[in-house]
Amino acid sequence: MAKVKYYYDPETLSYQQIEVRKRDKFKNTVIGLIGVVLVAVLGFVVLSQFFESPSEKATNRELENSNLHIELLGKRIEELTSVVEGLEQRDNYIYRTYFEANPIPDEQRKSGFGGINRYKNLEGFNNSGMITDLTKDLDVLSKRVVVQSKSLDEIVDLAKKKEKMLASIPAIKPIKNEDETRMASGFGMRLHPILKSWRMHNGMDFTAPTGTPIYASGNGQITRANRSATFGKVVYIEHGYGYKTVYAHMSKIVAKKGQKVKRGDLIGYVGNTGRSAAPHLHYEVHKNGRPINPIYYYYGDLSPEEFIAMQKASQELRQSFD
Known part of the structure; x- marks a missing residue:
């Protein structure tokens, strides 16, 4: 009422x-x-604003899962890119140098794709930016792999014509991986352990126990096998094609001057002779009378991952052993 x-x-x-x-x-x-x-x-x-419907919860879970997979894919692309970069460096500084072929410029290896917007269909979504960047990185990586593949095909053709040259080039580490304690110092400016001043270090130092076998890194002829004040007991090998290698601070020399050796032949043992701070092998590679970084000449021993790890260690500004 x-x-x-x-x-x-x-x-x-x-x-x-x-x-x-x-x-x-x-x-x-x-x-x-x-x-x-x-x-x-x-x-x-x-x-x-405070409560989600069941469908919203399911959609959000699916979105979070997608973002996680995208992040994991991005990290995987970064890892693969690092491996490809190692192959590219070895290709430019070893393989193509060996056969006197011009290095492939970074602009050609890493160039993107011009013209129309290839990624327009990826626009308009919540995570469009992330997906677009990932797709671009994948496209560039794919192109780099194709360029590298074609380069290796070219190298194979050149190698068939230069088998003798390949056997002569210093292409392995002078100490076996299992015998090496660590790569103590790389190529570049290093602090001298005795003189206590920064000097150019023209090779690489490998620490190993006294008596560890040392092997010739390529075919050639022994041009020196004696003692010097700086290098102690030292061996020089002329490989031909402009290459020479130096093996210093040995405890004992096995090779004789004038002897012809093949890659992998025993030439001496690790020691601590000459101006040395501890038992190790000081190893140098020379091309046309000029010392060059030996790290690019281990293609017969190292996987791409091992090469990248050694490269990072060799770039550290630490004290050398001689």
């Missing part, structure tokens, strides 16, 4: 009943309904 409302009439000094017209009743009812609807909608909007 509707509540009856009254008002006080000062003229008649009595209360009079308020009569509500039907139009006003309808108007008030409509306003009330609109208010209820607005309150309900506002409540739903507010609550939806």
Whole structure:
């Protein structure tokens, strides 16, 4: 039953009943309904900010899972890129140098793709930026692999014509991997352990126990096998084609001057003779009378991963052993 409302009439000094017209009743009812609807909608909007529907939860879980897979794929691409970079360096500084072929410029190896927007279909999504960057990196990596593959095909053709040259080039480490304690110092400016000054270190130092076998890194002829004040007991090998190698601080020399050796032949043993701080082998590679970094001449021994690890260690500015 509707509540009856009254008002006080000062003229008649009595209360009079308020009569509500039907139009006003309808108007008030409509306003009330609109208010209820607005309150309900506002409540739903507010609550939806704090609570997810089952479908929203499933969608968000799927999105998080997709982002995780994208991140993992990105890390995998980075790892593969590092391996490819190692192959490219060895290709430019070893293989193509051996056969007097011009190195492949970085611009050619790492160039992207011009022209129309190749990635337009990846736009308009929540993670479009991440997916686009990943796709670009993958495209560039794929192109680098193709360029490297074609380069190796070219090298194979050159190698067939220069088998003798390949056998002569210093292509293995002079100490076996299992005998080496560590790669102590690389090529470049290093602190001399005795003179205590920074000097150019023209080779690489490999620490190993005294008496560890040392092997010729390529075919050639022994041109020196004696003692010097700086290198102690030292062996020089002329390989031909402009290459020469030096093996210093030996405890004992096995090879004789004038002797012809093949890659892998025993020439002496690790020692601590001459100006040396500890038992190790100091090893140098020379090309056309100029010392060059030996790290690019271990392609017969190291995997791409091992090459990258050695390269990082050789670049550390540490004290040399001689």
